[in-house]
Amino acid sequence: MSEAKTQAHAVKTECRRYQGRVAIVTGAAQGLGRVIARRLAEEGAEVVVADIQEERVKRTAELLQEETGQRFLGLGGDLSQPGVADEMMARALGEFGRVDTLVNNAAALIRMRLVDFTEELLQQAVDGNVWNTLRCCKAVLPHMIERRYGRIVNIGGEAWRTGFPFHTLLAGVGKGSMVGLTVTLAGEVIDQGITVNCVSPGSIESEADGDPAPVRTSYRDPSWTGPDVMQELAKLVGSRGISMGRLSHPTEVASAVAYFGAPEASFVTGQHIGVSGGMAMI
Numbered sequence: 001m002s003e004a005k006t007q008a009h010a011v012k013t014e015c016r017r018y019q020g021r022v023a024i025v026t027g028a029a030q031g032l033g034r035v036i037a038r039r040l041a042e043e044g045a046e047v048v049v050a051d052i053q054e055e056r057v058k059r060t061a062e063l064l065q066e067e068t069g070q071r072f073l074g075l076g077g078d079l080s081q082p083g084v085a086d087e088m089m090a091r092a093l094g095e096f097g098r099v100d101t102l103v104n105n106a107a108a109l110i111r112m113r114l115v116d117f118t119e120e121l122l123q124q125a126v127d128g129n130v131w132n133t134l135r136c137c138k139a140v141l142p143h144m145i146e147r148r149y150g151r152i153v154n155i156g157g158e159a160w161r162t163g164f165p166f167h168t169l170l171a172g173v174g175k176g177s178m179v180g181l182t183v184t185l186a187g188e189v190i191d192q193g194i195t196v197n198c199v200s201p202g203s204i205e206s207e208a209d210g211d212p213a214p215v216r217t218s219y220r221d222p223s224w225t226g227p228d229v230m231q232e233l234a235k236l237v238g239s240r241g242i243s244m245g246r247l248s249h250p251t252e253v254a255s256a257v258a259y260f261g262a263p264e265a266s267f268v269t270g271q272h273i274g275v276s277g278g279m280a281m282i
């Protein structure tokens, strides 16, 4: 494993806010989701990691269990499809008997101009950035409502409010609707002991996810974000007058997620926080 560019900014914790708690993190086979799952386990949680990359998520669960000493359950499946999130919830309850926190992190990172989308990709972008979150929320709510306790944390992305090009589907539709969902669902369950909040990263060094031998292949299709798009985005980030001008280490994002997902965030709901080095302010 090579040293991450953002290693100097890695965040460590000595909190134990998740002792005896169970969390589900979606899209946790790799990247930010993997780091969030490890952070919650470091704080005492038992964790269900769910991902469309079945083999990889099982391997991640095994590695994180060894690393943290906490119990993990790795589940494969496309969460945008009917029934898959319900099955994930049933397996989580069968294994751990409760679910306290859901982190909706899974996303299809398709960055291109709207005019370049094929009909098929449009469908895939909406499926992978809207339906998975909706279905996961719907699957956990009956259990949370029954227990009168729950924490839902949605992973957004600053491009929904900074107008970055190439992000119409991923951020405009996916993350914009996620912010709307955060607020309206928070209102819907406000008297049922459940909070719903959203964390929006800026640009993350997703590869710094701690995997000792990262698998080369990924769910992301190389055609979704060409090298030209990445170059243009890097220029745009660099040209912003006010921003820390670097990528975030994923642990810097995970620490904000851990706060919203913990019992202590009991009076905070329907909120959005950017963890983006000042890319957008308030």
Ligand SMILES: NC(=O)c1ccc[n+]([C@@H]2O[C@H](COP(=O)([O-])OP(=O)(O)OC[C@H]3O[C@@H](n4cnc5c(N)ncnc54)[C@H](O)[C@@H]3O)[C@@H](O)[C@H]2O)c1
Pocket: 026, 027, 028, 029, 030, 031, 032, 033, 050, 051, 052, 053, 077, 078, 079, 080, 104, 105, 106, 107, 108, 109, 127, 128, 132, 155, 156, 157, 158, 200, 201, 202, 203, 204, 205, 206, 219, 220
């Ligand atoms: N990488 C960034 O710079 C950045 C910036 C802003 C926001 N974000 C957000 O952070 C989150 C994580 O990003 P990342 O960089 O780690 O991405 P990633 O592509 O490395 O990881 C996403 C994970 O979600 C899984 N996944 C995708 N669709 C799924 C589905 N339908 N069902 C189950 N699993 C599915 C993938 O297999 C993958 O493991 C995403 O919500 C992303 O939009 C990332």
